[in-house]
Amino acid sequence: MFSDELLKYDWDETTARIMSMTSSDVERALSAEHLTDRDFMALVSPAATPYLEIMARKSRMITEQRFGKTMQLFIPMYITNSCTNSCVYCGFNCHNKFHRVILTPEQIKQECEAIKQLGPFENLLIVTGENPAKAGTDYLEEALRVCRPYFSNLTIEVMPLSTEDYARLTHSGLNGVICFQETYNRKNYKKYHPAGMKSDFEWRCNGFDRMGMAGVHKIGMGVLIGLEDWRTDVTMMARHLLYLRQNYWRTKYSVNFPRMRPSESGFQPNVVMSDRELAQLTFAFRIFDPDVDISYSTRENHKFRNNMATLGVTTMSAGSKVDPGGYATYTDSLEQFTISDDASPAKVVEDLKALGREPVWKDWDRAFD
Ligand code: SF4
Numbered sequence: 001m002f003s004d005e006l007l008k009y010d011w012d013e014t015t016a017r018i019m020s021m022t023s024s025d026v027e028r029a030l031s032a033e034h035l036t037d038r039d040f041m042a043l044v045s046p047a048a049t050p051y052l053e054i055m056a057r058k059s060r061m062i063t064e065q066r067f068g069k070t071m072q073l074f075i076p077m078y079i080t081n082s083c084t085n086s087c088v089y090c091g092f093n094c095h096n097k098f099h100r101v102i103l104t105p106e107q108i109k110q111e112c113e114a115i116k117q118l119g120p121f122e123n124l125l126i127v128t129g130e131n132p133a134k135a136g137t138d139y140l141e142e143a144l145r146v147c148r149p150y151f152s153n154l155t156i157e158v159m160p161l162s163t164e165d166y167a168r169l170t171h172s173g174l175n176g177v178i179c180f181q182e183t184y185n186r187k188n189y190k191k192y193h194p195a196g197m198k199s200d201f202e203w204r205c206n207g208f209d210r211m212g213m214a215g216v217h218k219i220g221m222g223v224l225i226g227l228e229d230w231r232t233d234v235t236m237m238a239r240h241l242l243y244l245r246q247n248y249w250r251t252k253y254s255v256n257f258p259r260m261r262p263s264e265s266g267f268q269p270n271v272v273m274s275d276r277e278l279a280q281l282t283f284a285f286r287i288f289d290p291d292v293d294i295s296y297s298t299r300e301n302h303k304f305r306n307n308m309a310t311l312g313v314t315t316m317s318a319g320s321k322v323d324p325g326g327y328a329t330y331t332d333s334l335e336q337f338t339i340s341d342d343a344s345p346a347k348v349v350e351d352l353k354a355l356g357r358e359p360v361w362k363d364w365d366r367a368f369d
Helices: 002-006 011-019 023-031 037-044 046-067 105-118 137-147 163-171 186-192 201-205 207-214 230-247 275-288 302-308 345-354
Strands: 070-080 123-128 153-157 176-182 218-223 252-256 293-296 315-317 358-360
Touching (some): 011 037, 011 230, 023 037, 070 137, 070 153, 137 163, 176 207, 186 201, 218 230, 218 293, 230 275, 275 302
Parallel strands (some): 070 315, 123 153, 293 315
């Protein structure tokens, strides 16, 4: 399990190694054919900032070779904001008093129909808070059953599940799972996740092994930028990705690095990442792993998403609502965070085309797997 593997890496020592990288380390990483975690550290280090243009060109070239000039589009559907966790940075945390919603199958159907009015979306991301008693695996299975006729690709972003439950949902039409580790800093993890199921670092961290063992087709990983030193966190994630690729090589992978946005919790980020730094990180991941899907959500603003659309990013959400029932049922309920890009799917498509990118609504079907 990865939590054991992670014990090999000391957080502070990793930070020190990143900060001691030099221009010759960066140049070696840029000319390497197969990159190691050390090369990744060089590319995300301050020593790489003078190489940003070179990294951008390399990232664009690799992306076009592997993915063509395409951009996958997806849309999230929040089906419940009920949550038993108390993540200090999240508006849905259980101490925040507001009306909790668990959409019924009929309401989920209405959301599907409303989304289909927005554009020909085929990739749906179903999102929940974490409430296993009220919105557990049975509820998720029912949601998949309702959504299946409308979308060809169903991904969930929900609480970590057991291997058996991932396998069960995979048999019920699930294609992918996204789970954010939030931070790999084991020592500080509990500060941000003081109670509830999410306070168990190992259970969350090893959820990716359970997905791999259950045969989930695609696994999405992520750290929340704003909690801990971002360079160290993403290096741990790169190591995690290497580990997963070695152990579950049939699985496809995606990475996300959401920058924290304002939420009802009032939490102020400990770390602020600039646009240049996010660009550097995106290029570094593309150069490190040419096949990984790199996803940007509407947390990023429209202009920046457009700037990055040709330089390494391969998946984007569009037209997102981040509150349950936001498309059709309850159009004014509490959002999990404030979105930054509120452009319509039609506008996102128009801009991608102007950039020479072909928007792809669907590129995979279970029948072809
Ligand atoms: S981040 Fe997720 S698990 Fe944590 S409080 Fe928010 S909805 Fe619940």
